[in-house]
Amino acid sequence: MKKICFLGSLFLCVGLVGCAETKLLERVGLTTLIGYDLGKEDGVETTAVVRQVGSELQSRVAIITAENKTSQGTRAKINRRAAEKVMAGQMRGILFGEAFAQEGIAHYLDTFSKNNELSGEVLLAVVEGETRPLIEFPYPNIDDIGEHIYKLLDQNIESEQVVSSTIHEVTRDYFSVGRDIVVPILKRDQELVEISGIALFRKDKMIGKLSVDESFYVRLLRDNYNAGVFETEMKGEDVPASLLKDPPEEINLVFDPIKTRKKVKLVNSKTPEFDVQISVQARLIEVKPTINIGEVKEAKELEKAIADDLSKELKRIIARCQELDSDIFGFGEFYKSSVHRSELTEEQWHVMFKDMKVNVDIDVTLLRSGVFE
Structure with a gap:
């Protein structure tokens, strides 16, 4: 009899935990990707891809843009525009617009490294032009542009087509004397997103680029x-x-x-x-x-x-x-x-x-x- 009561209590606890997790997911929005562009008057424009989970564990993707003086300020604005509290725990990728990267990304690398919500395995990339048009485009065959871009970068890094660009690796290169940053470049090609080359940095500022074919020679010597x-x-x-x-x-x-x-x-x-x-x-x-x-x-x-x-x-x-x-x-x-x-x-x-x-x-x-x- 005691054994039956114990098993009943165990199943009840598991059920309650499952309900608690469902309720928790209903109250938060999971950010999978963010893009940074230059805003007005020295501000920053942030575009976030947020996955929101419903009561039946069905999810939908929302794209929210906000502008402020700082990245944390834009995060607060995005929260005020979202139905659920926006969390960064599921962040997979961070994109920089080309003009934004040319201005310098050191402040953001420092901010990322201090954020305990972010994994060191989050991938960084530069976008030809601005990030917002690439993220907001209505791709007919892509449900979650955040997840898609992460998988695009990840599989090309795994198959050794482009250099790896995790937060950990990019931050390490930035703080190393005698080594500069290099990250992949993305662009939209009609209804697809593709890797178009690699961005070269001098300290924290993008100062040039190489083609995808030329990136082979970079990896040949770097890795x-x-x-x-x-x-x-x-x-x-x-x-x-x-x-x-x-x-x-x-x-x-x-x-x-x-x-x-x-x-x-x-x-x-x-x-x-x-x-x-x-x-x-x-x-x-x-x-x-x-x-x-x-x-x-x-x-x-x-x-x-x-x-x-x-x-x-x-x-x-x-x-x-x-x-x-x-x-x-x-x-x-x-x-x-x-x-x-x-x-x-x-x-x-x-x-x-x-x-x-x-x-x-x-x-x-x-x-x-x-x-x-």
Whole structure:
């Protein structure tokens, strides 16, 4: 009898807890995404995507915009316009309009890092133009734009297509001497949202951008690939005549998967000068037009041609970042850790960074050929 009473009490408690959770969800709105744009008179315009849960656990998405002098001020205004108290515990993404990012995001990074409601895994991105039009657009096949953008960023980071940009990583880069911020860029393309490139920062201000294709070379030097996919174009003139007698102007190649390892060494602390060695192992799954690399000699010739092309492009991207004065690769960190008792400051490094010399040596190994067209 006691056992029956105990089980009855247990089921009653579970039922009450379930009811309590339902009632709690009915009283709050869960913010999944926020976007920041420049407001009027030095203010900030915040657009929030809020998921509101009904009594039958059915949910709907509301998009609320408010403007104030501070981000916390806009949050208070959004609360006054929402049917339920707005909570940030389910935040998945934070977007900055392009003009907003160019003004500087340091204050907001500091605010995010102090907010115990936010997870360090929230993803940051820049939007071409302003965030509000992208968030408010009535996408016919997207129910929750906040959840959709998070999944878009997350799966492309997981598949190693773009750099990772969590609050934790971006804040770490901001406070590191000798490393600058880089985050993905989003844009609306008709009824879809896509990743269009990466934003380069000098300290907390966006000062330039690179294309999606160029972001491959950024990851090649910043991180190690473990299973990435990459499509590139080579000039026909860069392919040995022994492989293709009458080459077109461009040759398309697709690699999957890509595995890389890198080594960076400071060889001259005064210039400064670095040696960068990168080993690339990849499976060539498509090349157009067809190149026959059945023989070992032919495969080696193609490997060298690809390595030379990758080296040339990586040098170009590094030079571009030097022009923009954005050390997204973290050469300053390598320098500081390599020079004994270095008291390197951010200002000192960026003076040196512009004249920095980098020797790039890339070694490519084609694991096996795949399907060609």
